[in-house]
Amino acid sequence: MSDIAPSLGDLPTPCLVLDRSKMDRNLTRMLKRAETLGVRLRPHCKTAKSAEVARLALGGEVGPITVSTMREAQYFAENGFSDITLAVGISPSRLGQAADLLARGVDLTVITDNAVIAGEIVAAGKARGVTFAVMIEVDVGEHRAGIDAHAPELLEIAAIVAEGGQELRGILAHGGHTYGCRTPEAVAEIAEQERAGAVLAAERLRQAGHACPVVSVGSTPGALFARSLDGVTEMRPGVYMFMDLFQSGVGCCGLEDIAVTVMASITNLRPEQGTAIIDAGALALSKDRSTQALPRDCDFGLLTDAFGRPLPGLTVEAVHQEHGRIGGAGADPAVLPIGSRVHVLPNHVCMTAAMYDRYAVVDGLERGPNQPVVAFWERVNGW
Template identity: 45%
Template sequence: MPVLSDDPSSLDTLPTPCLVLDADRMDRNITRLRGHLDGLGVGMRPHLKTAKSVEVAQRLMPTPQGPATVSTLQEARRFAEAGVRDILYAVGISPAKLPEILALRAQGVDLAIVLDSVEQAEAVAAASRAAGTAIPALIEIDCDDHRSGVQPGDAVRLRAIGAALAQGGALRGVMTHAGGSYRARGAAELRACADAERDAVLSAARTLRAAGHDCPVISVGSTPTAHHATDLSGVTEVRAGVFVFFDLVMAGIGICSVDDIALSVLATVIGHQREKGWILVDAGWMAMSRDRGTAKQDVDQGYGLVCDRDGRPYGDLILVDANQEHGIIALRPGASGMLPDLAVGDRVRILPNHACATGAQHDRYHVVRAGSDTVEAVWPRFGGW
C-alpha cells in the first residue's frame, strides 16, 4: 500500500490546491493598523468576516473578549463559543433573526445589531419588550450612496427610528461603512472618503442627541478609510476586516503593497499548452473564488497574481482564466518577458483578488512564516450562516 501524499508539514507535500497564510505578513498588517489607530486615539473593532477563524481573531482583537464585528449569526455563534463577549452584527437585522440575537445575549454576549428603518426599530422594540431585555441597536448611516443606511441629513427618519427604538429597544449609536472608498484612488481621495465617513456619522449623532437620545457609539470603518483617516475626533471605534490579509484589490487601491498580501493559494502544475503560452494548474475558481475585483482597476490581475512556492511574484504572470478546478497561467496581456520554466508537479502560490472571497472557498489555513516552507500550524476556518 502506498503512503498517502498528505504530509502536512511542508509546502512541497501539502495536497493542492490549499490556502496558505503567511503569519509574518498578517502580524505586520495588524501591527500597522493598530499603530495608526492608536495614533489617532481610537479603538478597533475588527471585522472577523474575512478570517472566520478563532486563531486569527485572537491575534486581531484588542482582547480575547473583543470587541469584534461579524457579518453572520454563524460568526456570532462561533466567536461567542470561543469567548468573545462584545460583538456587533453589522448586517441590517431581519425580525426572524431576533430570537437568536436574544438567545446569544442571554448567554452573556453583548451582541448589538444594526438597522436603518422604523419597521426594523419597531420589531426590535417589540421583541425586546416581549423578552424583558433591551436589544441594543446602531442606526446605519449611508455615507456614500453605495448600499444601505439612512442619509445623514434625513433628520425625520433618524428621529423616527430613535423614537421607535425607545419603545423597548436601546439606541446604542450610529455606524457607517465607506464601501465607496473601494473606488477611490490616491491618498487625497482616500482621505476625503475617510473624512466623509466620519462626518456622516457625527452629523447623524448630533441629530439624535438633539432629539434627546443617548448615542454613545460612533462607529466607522472600511480598510481603505481606516488606513487613510487623519482625524477621527468624535469617533469611538473603527471597523476593518480585509486588512488582516490584504489582497490584490487593496494593492490596486494603494492601501498595501503586493508584498503585504498574507493569503495565497498553493497550486500544482498539471499541464501546458506551450504554443499558447499557457501553464495549467489545479487551482481553478473553486480554489480562488470567482472574484474578479481587479477587473475594474488599472491593473487587471485576472484570477490572481502568480508567485513561486516561496511567495515571490514572477512579475507579469497571472491566472488569466479559471474553470472549476483548472487554472490557466499566462503572461498578462501585452506583457513582454518569458514564461518561467515550470514542469508538471511544480508548485506555485497565487495571490487573490479578494481575501474574503478566496478564504471562503477553504476550510483551513496552512500557516507559514516568511521565507520558510514549513507549515507550522493548521487553523480551521468556518463558513455558513
C-alpha cells in the same frame, strides 16, 4: 502527510496558506493607526472568520469585534468573544438567534436603517424578554444601506427603539465607496465624509435626548488614510489583516504585504500556447474580478513560485470550476514544470478565503515545499 510538523509540500492542493509574519505586520500597523487616531479598534472578522486571527488582531486577547453573519457571531461567542457587532442590517429571520446570544450573556449589537425592522426588533425583544442593543446605520455616500444623516427617519427609528424598551447604542457608518478611490488623498476625502456623516447623525440623536455612546466607522482604506476621526469612537476595518490585490491597487499595501495565498499545482503545460493549467479554478480562487476596475487588472490573480518569489507577467487569465489557466503577455510558463507548485495572490481575499474551511499557517514561504506548517486554523463560513 505526517501528523507531526507537516510542511507545505505535504499538503494536497489547492490549499489556503496564511503567512503569519506578513499578517502580524498588517495587524500591528492597524493597532498603531487606531492609537494614532484615538479610536477603539473593533476589527471586522468577515475576512478572516477565525478566532485565532481575531485575537491576534486585538493584540493577543479577546475584545470587541465586528462580524458580518449570525454564524460568525455564534462562532466567536463560542470562542470567548463577548462584545460583538453584527454590522449588516439585521434580517427579521435572525432575531431569534440574536436573542439567544443575548440570553447567553453575549453583548451583541445589531443594526438597522428603517422603522419596519426597528419595530420587529422591539417586538422580538419584548417577546423574548431580552434587550437588544441597536445601532442605526447611516449612509455616508456609498448608497448601499443606511439612511441619510439628515433624514427625519433617523429620529423616528431612534424613538421606536428607545420607546420600545431596547437600547439605542449609537450610529454606524461604512464608507465603502473608498473602494472607488485611486489615491490616498481621495480616500481621505471619503473618510472625512464618513466621519462627518456619522458624527452629524450622532449629534442629532443626542439633541433629541438619546445617549449615543458609540459612533462607529470603518473600511480598510479609510482607516489607513483618514486625517482625523474626531467625534468617532471606533473603527471596523477588516481586510487589512490579509490584504489583497485590490487593496494593493488602491494603495493600501504593497504586493509583499499580502498574507494569504492559494497554493496550487501545475497539472498541464502548453509551451506552444504559453499557458499552464493549475488545480485552482473558480471555486478555489472565486470569480471576483474587482481588479478589473483598477489600472492594473490582475485577471483572476497574480502568481509567485513555491518560494513566494513573484512570477512577473503571469496571471491566472481564465478559470473553470476546478481549472485555472495561467498565461500572460511576454511570460514563459515553461518556468513552471508540471507537478510544481505556485501561489496565487487573490484579487479579493474575503471572497477567496470563504471557499476554505481552514488556513495552513506558515512563517514565510522562503523554504518552499519544505516550509513547515506551524498550525491549522479553522474558519467559519456560511450563515
